Amino acid sequence: MYEKWYKAEHKDPDGIKKAVYGLPEIFRDRIKSSSLVSNPGCYPTGTILGLTPLLKNKIIFSDDIIVDSKSGISGAGKEPSEITHYCERNENIEAYKVGSHRHTPEINHILTKVSSLNVSLLFTPHLTPMNRGILNTIYAKLKSGTKINQIKDAFHETYCNEPFIRIRQNQLPRVMDVVNTNFCDIAFNIVENRVIVISCIDNLIKGAAGQAVQNMNIMLGFNETVGLL
Amino acid sequence: MYEKWYKAEHKDPDGIKKAVYGLPEIFRDRIKSSSLVSNPGCYPTGTILGLTPLLKNKIIFSDDIIVDSKSGISGAGKEPSEITHYCERNENIEAYKVGSHRHTPEINHILTKVSSLNVSLLFTPHLTPMNRGILNTIYAKLKSGTKINQIKDAFHETYCNEPFIRIRQNQLPRVMDVVNTNFCDIAFNIVENRVIVISCIDNLIKGAAGQAVQNMNIMLGFNETVGLL
Amino acid sequence: MYEKWYKAEHKDPDGIKKAVYGLPEIFRDRIKSSSLVSNPGCYPTGTILGLTPLLKNKIIFSDDIIVDSKSGISGAGKEPSEITHYCERNENIEAYKVGSHRHTPEINHILTKVSSLNVSLLFTPHLTPMNRGILNTIYAKLKSGTKINQIKDAFHETYCNEPFIRIRQNQLPRVMDVVNTNFCDIAFNIVENRVIVISCIDNLIKGAAGQAVQNMNIMLGFNETVGLL
Amino acid sequence: MYEKWYKAEHKDPDGIKKAVYGLPEIFRDRIKSSSLVSNPGCYPTGTILGLTPLLKNKIIFSDDIIVDSKSGISGAGKEPSEITHYCERNENIEAYKVGSHRHTPEINHILTKVSSLNVSLLFTPHLTPMNRGILNTIYAKLKSGTKINQIKDAFHETYCNEPFIRIRQNQLPRVMDVVNTNFCDIAFNIVENRVIVISCIDNLIKGAAGQAVQNMNIMLGFNETVGLL
Helix, strand or coil: CCHHCCCCCCCCCCCCCCCEEEHHHHHHHHHCCCCCCCCCHHHHHHHHHHHHHHHHCCEEEEEEEEEEECCCCCHHCCCCCHHEEEEHHHCCCCCCCCCCCHHHHHHHHHCCCCCCCCCCCCEEEEEEECCCCCCEEEEEEECCCCCCCCCCCHHHHCCCCCEEEEEEECCCHHHHHHHCCCCCEEEEEEEEEEEEEEEEEEHHHHHHHHHHHHHHHHHHHCCCCCCCC | CCHHHHHCCCHHHHHHHHCCCCCCHHHHHHHCCCCCCCCHHHHHHHHHHHHHHHHCCCCCEEEEEEEEEEEHHHHHCCCCCCCEEEEHHHCCCCCCCCCCCHHHHHHHHHHHHHHCCCCEEEEEEECCCCCCCCEEEEEEEEECCCCCCHHHHHHHHCCEEEEEEEECCCCCCCHHHCCCCEEEEEEEEECCCCEEEEEEECHHHHHHHHHHHHHHHCCCCCCCCCCCC | CHHHHCCCCCHHHHHHHHHHCHHHHHHHHHHHHCEECCCHHHHHHHHHHHHHHHHHHCCEEEEEEEEEEEECCCHHCCCCCCCCHHHHHHCCCCCCCCCCHHHHHHHHHHHHHCCCCCCCCCCEECCCCCCCCCEEEEEEEEECCCCCCHHHHHHHHHHHCCCCECCCCCCCCCCCHCCCCCEEEEEEECCCCCEEEEEEEEEHHHHHHHHHHHHHHCCCCCCCCCCCC | HHHHCCCCCCCCHHHHHHEEEEEEEHHHHHHCCCEEECCCHHHHHHHHHHHHHHHHHEEEEEEEEEEEECCHHHHHHHCCCCCHHHHCCCCCCEEEECCCCCCCHHHHHHHHHHHHCCCCCEEEEEEECCCCCCEEEEEEEECCCCCCHHHHHHHHHHCCCCEEEEEEECCCCHHHHCCCCCCCEEEEEEEEEEEEEEECCCHHEEEEEEEHHHHHHCCCCCCCCCCCC
């Protein structure tokens, strides 16, 4: 699967078997006892955090999920190219790799593991004119008769003790609220037979280096929030 | 319905009955003979143009459509407010009025009329840091066995003579390609059992004043593109 | 001088001798009869237009002029590089080539020719987070006793018939007023013993391709504003 | 003087006499023993820090100084208005209050006190499309025969022990380097008979709340950098 999506042989096939997926909110116990952690991608972090409570609790169908993501430009990397040129990105939005972004199998793989359901979602990333931040708008179909309180309970149970997850009630998640922090802000709402989950992170912190520090803190037995709050 | 969504009585209930919906690509003949045209909203223009070929040709299900829209800030109006303050919008993206934006019934009403199907879509607008432009990412479920060529044919038949619709093949629609023009750029792709349509306009031109000029040209018997190309 | 500033031999030393400097407001007659026009740089255009009335009329000292310019990023060229990377330019301003930008000798040379004074100004360009546009803030020392009306008269005489110069009275020049146009907006004010001139152009139009079209129109005997208004 | 520039009576005329000007790099000793500190404005902070070493050491003329400042939009305040509307500020730069900004007398007053010279500078602020940050480009005339080493020495002596002043040698100050910090970055260069000083701060930190915390730390006998590094 790695070769299919990354068009290259993996350089450490042994390591990949031992590595634990470094999403502390879901794999904290395994991270604690691991000596090799693979830090999640920026899109998977927010998407998996937004969907885990719903899938684990069988509140939504696992085969009818759409993720529409809006990313700042640092997500496209440091390498100068036409894609990262200021005048190509400023005053512009565009989708890319529709249905074929290499973060898709990473998301499906982890969510399948988390839920024991066969998860296959549709993922569409967009480049938007900001330095940093990702806002994910997630659309999922509810099992018949689901009430908003079941969703609230699912999120509450999953995240009530998490230092870096904030469930927002009166304010939808905004990029400006999470930039320069390790927080993942999440809100949800029912519209007819669907739940819409919005999750939001700083792609460079919770979506990259901040989460790596969080994982390191766990692995080394430090307080998990050291250096991050 | 107007009162429900706009929280106000309509000021010209007689007029509204006579008014023709001013989307030339769909109602040109009726606009030609009308003396009162109601100019479409910015979100409805791109959404209706993106979905009409698929609904008219019964290629997609009418009850399983999601529209995720990204709008520049001029869409929020000229009135100064906390919402339009530079520091609230710059380096920020947020969704608003999820499932409750007042353009939703306008879109459903017209698409229902166009297709003779009961269309009820889920519409989520987002404010994004650009002066102008709207990119709509539209997700719809395909009837079983649909091939990409059927979709191509549907768009081609509907728009091949349209001066302001550009079907993009090798480049997904981008805000920077339509800004300051009356064009609506459209592209589509199949991913598994869904079609993803991306449509893009300048909300101030094709989504407002440009379309009004286009309608005026039609009503007065001018060449439709006068002042717009 | 070319070799000193551009670190390369000029490729057409014969041509450079015959070429007329393509600033129509100043060299229109010579452009009309020329077969080779060198199109001015973006910084020189706004700076020379802002200073010519004052130097020609000996209202300011020619050896005490400061030009502080703020340019959009398209001025840095299309080539992708660290300098043009979105994340390097967005939410950032910096000066560059302080006192050593290669447009300096171009400006001094033309202003010396225009005024028959030995002009040597201090030029400091800055990169600012916009796609296009240049705002020049010009500081010059007034000859003792100069009144604002002398300055008004100088600008009026020089530009009253110019189709692309707008002298602003109640609104200081703004990048947003000239973007996508061939206009150069100019305002001026006296503060104690100095005059401050602000000139503003779109670096890609009046500072590049638009001015080239204007020159072409003059050379070919067309109406000068064809294609530009 | 307060009434002339602020068009209002000062509300605490007794307090203003006792207040110490809260620029720690210059008035640290007096702040330490004061019970009332007036926190400097955002423009004065960077300007005064950039000029103090030169004026105190009589390296420049005190009557021939130009300050050209570029400010992010948070400098215009939180109040929604046409001036702070996203679409007025994005893709736009303009000067305002040329020679008449109310920070001018504050700057002149403090620099006069610091140098015992009669300082009267020309100050031109500009609004630029960033959330935060101020870059000041300062032009001053050198006393005849001044060498770059005298300038280096003056800055070194004045600031070598300052925790929040960074003298940049190989990189001109950039807004992106100081945003979200309490640093003031400074660089200088001689061009002919002038010195150009560039100073750069975050207007909301070193130009406002950060400096207030720095002052509080000094007044209360805390380590000066607590909460700021």
